[in-house]
Amino acid sequence: xxxxxxxxxxxxxxxxxxxxxxxxxxxxxxxxxxxxxxxxxxxxxxxxxxxxxxxxxxxxxxxxxxxxxxxxxxxxxxxxxxxxxxxxxxxxxxxxxxxxxxxxxxxxx
Amino acid sequence: xxxxxxxxxxxxxxxxxxxxxxxxxxxxxxxxxxxxxxxxxxxxxxxxxxxxxxxxxxxxxxxxxxxxxxxxxxxxxxxxxxxxxxxxxxxxxxxxxxxxxxxxxxxxxxxxx
Numbered sequence: 048x049x050x051x052x053x054x055x056x057x058x059x060x061x062x063x064x065x066x067x068x069x070x071x072x073x074x075x076x077x078x079x080x081x082x083x084x085x086x087x088x089x090x091x092x093x094x095x096x097x098x099x100x101x102x103x104x105x106x107x108x109x110x111x112x113x114x115x116x117x118x119x120x121x122x123x124x125x126x127x128x129x130x131x132x133x134x135x136x137x138x139x140x141x142x143x144x145x146x147x148x149x150x151x152x153x154x155x156x
Numbered sequence: 157x158x159x160x161x162x163x164x165x166x167x168x169x170x171x172x173x174x175x176x177x178x179x180x181x182x183x184x185x186x187x188x189x190x191x192x193x194x195x196x197x198x199x200x201x202x203x204x205x206x207x208x209x210x211x212x213x214x215x216x217x218x219x220x221x222x223x224x225x226x227x228x229x230x231x232x233x234x235x236x237x238x239x240x241x242x243x244x245x246x247x248x249x250x251x252x253x254x255x256x257x258x259x260x261x262x263x264x265x266x267x268x269x
Contacts, residue, residue: 051198053198078255079255081257081258083260088262089262090159090160090259090260090261090262090263091199091247091260092260093257093258093259093260096256096257136198136199138198138199140255142204142212143189143201143204143212143215144189144191144199144201144258145201146191146198146199146200147198148196148197148198149198
């Protein structure tokens with residue numbers, strides 16, 4: 048059974064704090080890792096698709112790194128804003144997406 | 157451009173009833189996926205279509221669940237004899253082709269009483 052683990056389960060930070068969370072996945076037969084942001088009552092929004100070991104991707108204040116050899120990816124948010132409050136999901140691609148349970152981020156103004 | 161749309165957005169039904177959930181993918185996307193998210197879990201794969209055919213239906217939990225995509229665009233997920241455990245958010249996603257970014261709809265929240 049393929050397992051994708053995310054930590055922490057939830058995170059509460061103050062506006063302006065920088066934060067990061069972890070996604071761990073099987074390191075064998077790697078194809079791609081996807082990151083999504085899911086705000087309540089909205090569609091999950093694609094953030095990054097990462098395919099190569101050592102990949103670093105950036106979108107505004109959000110960035111992600113990938114280590115396929117050890118099976119982990121980090122998502123970083125610099126200077127968190129209240130609008131960053133959402134659940135962040137990572138998903139391992141193996142023909143279909145295998146999701147972790149997500150990290151729920153709350154940013155207090 | 158228009159994103160993935162799903163109808164209805166919410167559905168309340170009684171145990172034993174039949175329900176249909178609809179997904180309109182992004183125009184031109186050949187790949188279409190259904191996922192289900194139960195409370196406290198991440199989305200779980202149900203079925204993947206490439207064009208009109210179901211390329212992988214290994215995630216369907218049992219034979220009460222069935223999905224079609226007759227013209228390679230709109231898809232319908234059908235659930236027979238619903239059970240309380242079927243209550244979940246049903247998500248649809250589409251992509252230009254296999255392995256590319258999947259774009260999700262807002263989901264259908266199904267509640268079986």
